Amino acid sequence: MYPFSATHSTFIVETSRATWERAGLSASANQAGAQGQTDQHALEFCRALFAEHLDGEPLLGNNSKWLEFNIVKNDHWYSGRRVLLGDAAHTAHFSIGSGTKLAFEDSIALADALNTSTNVDKALAAYEADRRPKVESLQRAAVTSQRWFENTDRYIGLPSEQFAFQLLTRSQRITYDNLFVRDPGFAAEILGWCWRTAWRWRRWRSTARSMACPPTGTSSTSVHEQSAAPDS
Incomplete structure (x- = not known):
């Protein structure tokens, strides 16, 4: 939600x-x-x-239907005077909640680049050079998060503490240390659970490894990756 x-x-x-x-x-x-x-x-x-x-409230439809999320990437974000931004240039799975944020940041960066340079071609190149590394970093995290949700069958049987930890760290952008800053109480619970489990089964290393292992293989549902460039 x-x-x-x-x-x-x-x-x-x-x-x-x-x-x-x-x-x-x-x-x-x-x-x-x-x-x-x-x-x-x-x-x-x-x-x-x-x-x-x-809580008994209805669900309101708005072009609501099932879909498989498309990953959109582009080799080039501009051609001539045509410029891509937001989802037209790149998508990020909704499980990390950054699609609108990325589009706004693209718009701000594009406006700044055009206001800074009198040469449009140089401005567009600067816009892409500025935004692409940031976007691609977030896209990698989004794909990892997407695959976690597409493979939840792997995690359903986990203890609640382990499941919660994997859910919160699924994108690999949040680590245990980040979690400790955000919620020290919960992080302490996770650490306590880990130590209790390790002591009980005397296999700390295998427990620690299994704690943070989002799937690295292909997802269980097909992921369509689209790569294109603006028409010249």
């Missing part, structure tokens, strides 16, 4: 393809193909499934 006002939040459901198909959601997904059309069956299914978490 991502709150965007005092009364409403964006509600995102992620599931494996096998679960999606067993729940019979693939049939309604195929029927809700028109642009702007919401998958009403899926909306009602999720409302009933998560009723306890929604």
